Amino acid sequence: MTKTGEVRFEASVPSFEEVKAENKTTTVVLNTGNGDIAALALIKGFRFKVALMEEHFNENYIESDKYPKATFKGNVVDFDVAKLSENEKEFTIKGTLELHGKSKKITVPAKIRKTEDGIHLTSYFTVNSDDFDIEIPKMVSNKVSKQVNISLDCTLK
Template identity: 55%
Template sequence: MKKTLLIILLISFQSFSQGKFLTKTGILNFEASVPSFEEVAATNNSVTAILNTENGEFAALALVKGFRFQNALMEEHFNENYAETSKFPKATFKGNLVDFSLSEIETETQIKIEGELSFHGETKKIENISATIQKKGSTITLKGNFKVLASDFNIKIPKVVKNKLSNEVLVSFDLKLIQN
């Protein structure tokens, strides 16, 4: 299934020449913690992402079951009750690096990203994602973060845990894309 999704991501790009950078080991974190309660955070170390440096198109795919929590019970609740991974197995982002120019990223450079995030059967436009980008040899490193609301993705937080789980979720990413 992951190979099929990667092929779909690749097809979404119209030109693949020398400007294609790819990773299958990107890191995606999220945190929805509330002070004074147990940390609600997870990491996924197998995110697939692709960047077309000719036009700044960017896409990423994460299998939602790939998120790992420190607490196994929390991970189980996340997969069964919140993310409903049996119905919604993947999260995707498709967008663009704003005003992107490959020739301007020899040193770490601030950049903005915008696009659409699809998660839990909902798609939302995300704008002004702050990120840093740097190219060293045949590797581009792209790091950043943004905030989303669980309620925007139809995630229902039960009243019994509403004070222990934030509706505001901080999402961060660290991608080392290799030229193909």
């Protein structure tokens, strides 16, 4: 497990100010016996370059007082800790992402390898803000993408 997993997201649109944030306090737990995996990110843990953007994200988009966390519960398909090495191996993770009070089943790719510090896991995937009833105000709809690119990077110890 780790409590310092890094989750980043980006919903930028070309020619406009970048819309991206990072959370370096994501908890991720992997059961090496059966491949079950769970992650929890506190919404207010996401940091933006622009403070006003962070405020709008928390108050208007994600409503972090009402929906304080994002969670994922799933399974790394065909996971076998004995077959891990220093070389990255590609896996598929299937599970349910819960965000903004909505749940959606997702299937995402992951790369996993053994390191001196533990098990290193990375994943890159895209979700649609509409799937989680996240409304983007008309006034900025051409500046914020509904397709949100997400990355996870963590070392489980």
